[in-house]
Amino acid sequence: MPTIWVYAEIDNGKLDPSSLELATKARELGDVEAVVLGPGATEAAARLGEYGAEIVYASDDQVYADYVAQPHVHALTELIGENAPDMILFAMNYDSRDIAGRLSARLGSTLMSNVLEIESVERAKTAIIGGTIIVDVALEGAPKILLARAKSFVAEPLEGGEATVVPVETTVPEEAKRAKRVERHEEAATGPKLEDAPVVLSGGRGLQGPDNFKHLEDLASAIGNTAVGATRAVVDAGWVPYSYQIGQTGKTVKPSVYIAFGVSGATQHIVGMKGAKRIIAINKDEEAPIFQISDLGVVGDALKIIPQLIEEVKSRKG
Numbered sequence: 120m121p122t123i124w125v126y127a128e129i130d131n132g133k134l135d136p137s138s139l140e141l142a143t144k145a146r147e148l149g150d151v152e153a154v155v156l157g158p159g160a161t162e163a164a165a166r167l168g169e170y171g172a173e174i175v176y177a178s179d180d181q182v183y184a185d186y187v188a189q190p191h192v193h194a195l196t197e198l199i200g201e202n203a204p205d206m207i208l209f210a211m212n213y214d215s216r217d218i219a220g221r222l223s224a225r226l227g228s229t230l231m232s233n234v235l236e237i238e239s240v241e242r243a244k245t246a247i248i249g250g251t252i253i254v255d256v257a258l259e260g261a262p263k264i265l266l267a268r269a270k271s272f273v274a275e276p277l278e279g280g281e282a283t284v285v286p287v288e289t290t291v292p293e294e295a296k297r298a299k300r301v302e303r304h305e306e307a308a309t310g311p312k313l314e315d316a317p318v319v320l321s322g323g324r325g326l327q328g329p330d331n332f333k334h335l336e337d338l339a340s341a342i343g344n345t346a347v348g349a350t351r352a353v354v355d356a357g358w359v360p361y362s363y364q365i366g367q368t369g370k371t372v373k374p375s376v377y378i379a380f381g382v383s384g385a386t387q388h389i390v391g392m393k394g395a396k397r398i399i400a401i402n403k404d405e406e407a408p409i410f411q412i413s414d415l416g417v418v419g420d421a422l423k424i425i426p427q428l429i430e431e432v433k434s435r436k437g
């Protein structure tokens with residue numbers, strides 16, 4: 120059986136949920152092991168075990184939280200040298216991308232990004248040309264390094280799954296401590312996270328300005344357990360922060376209901392939301408491409424419809 124590693128990112132002591140998706144997928148491909156580095160790693164190792172990792176290489180060393188990428192690459196290079204995994208799965212987060220890219224350069228091994236499906240240790244699927252074409256890729260060399268898009272796989276615990284934790288005892292050299300994290304900024308947020316919300320309301324340029332965008336937030340609070348997202352056009356215009364962006368260069372969401380207000384439906388946006396169970400679109404232009412993937416399309420003015428929806432939801436909730 121091939122050995123599949125999951126690089127499990129940990130941020131501020133919290134395990135990235137994508138690593139559990141990767142561990143679940145890895146169970147289909149071979150024997151699952153994981154690497155988790157930074158404060159909170161040992162606790163996270165237990166969770167990775169519940170999702171199928173048999174061995175977890177873990178270190179709670181603060182060095183992995185203080186410095187960016189280089190210490191992680193140093194530790195991974197040593198661990199790979201000692202254990203020779205066949206494949207290493209990373210989630211497409213910023214830190215993981217940085218680490219995977221450096222690791223590929225260090226080892227001279229294959230790196231494939233934007234992975235949507237993994238058939239075996241030899242084959243995977245990726246999206247190219249702005250997500251418009253899915254291609255089959257034959258993978259060569261070892262270890263193969265794959266960067267998978269969030270939500271490509273569903274995380275499912277393994278009954279009785281338990282990991283053996285192997286402490287990582289690497290000493291990180293001074294030359295691997297050059298990029299230091301000097302500040303951490305947490306954006307204040309209310310309501311569910313965009314990636315996890317069962318209902319997502321997304322606004323596009325059709326909302327015509329940041330003030331109108333606030334009405335979308337009001338509608339989200341009226342519905343409850345609902346998050347607000349946006350297109351890149353809106354983020355680039357500075358109406359909302361980047362954390363709202365859905366699409367190829369933003370977040371991937373798979374809610375039960377996705378409602379698009381004034382969103383044209385560019386392929387780069389669709390790639391981040393087409394997995395939603397139900398898609399509803401409101402657009403003034405009946406030819407807007409978003410209608411092609413919508414379960415329900417409303418040709419109308421979003422600026423008029425949003426206040427009516429707020430009233431309707433409030434009155435139904437009493």
Ligand SMILES: Cc1cc2nc3c(=O)[nH]c(=O)nc-3n(C[C@H](O)[C@H](O)[C@H](O)COP(=O)(O)OP(=O)(O)OC[C@H]3O[C@@H](n4cnc5c(N)ncnc54)[C@H](O)[C@@H]3O)c2cc1C
Nearest residue numbers: 323324325350351352366367368369381383388402403421
């Ligand atoms: C490399 C690359 C990466 C990209 N990554 C992303 C990404 O991650 N996410 C993303 O979203 N985009 C991304 N884009 C940009 C993408 O191509 C589109 O430009 C963008 O998604 C368009 O945003 P929009 O739908 O808000 O704006 P527009 O395309 O301008 O659409 C506005 C829509 O609003 C409708 N409208 C206008 N007024 C109203 C009204 N009053 N009521 C109802 N409807 C109205 C119009 O009919 C129109 O359909 C990327 C582009 C590139 C090149």
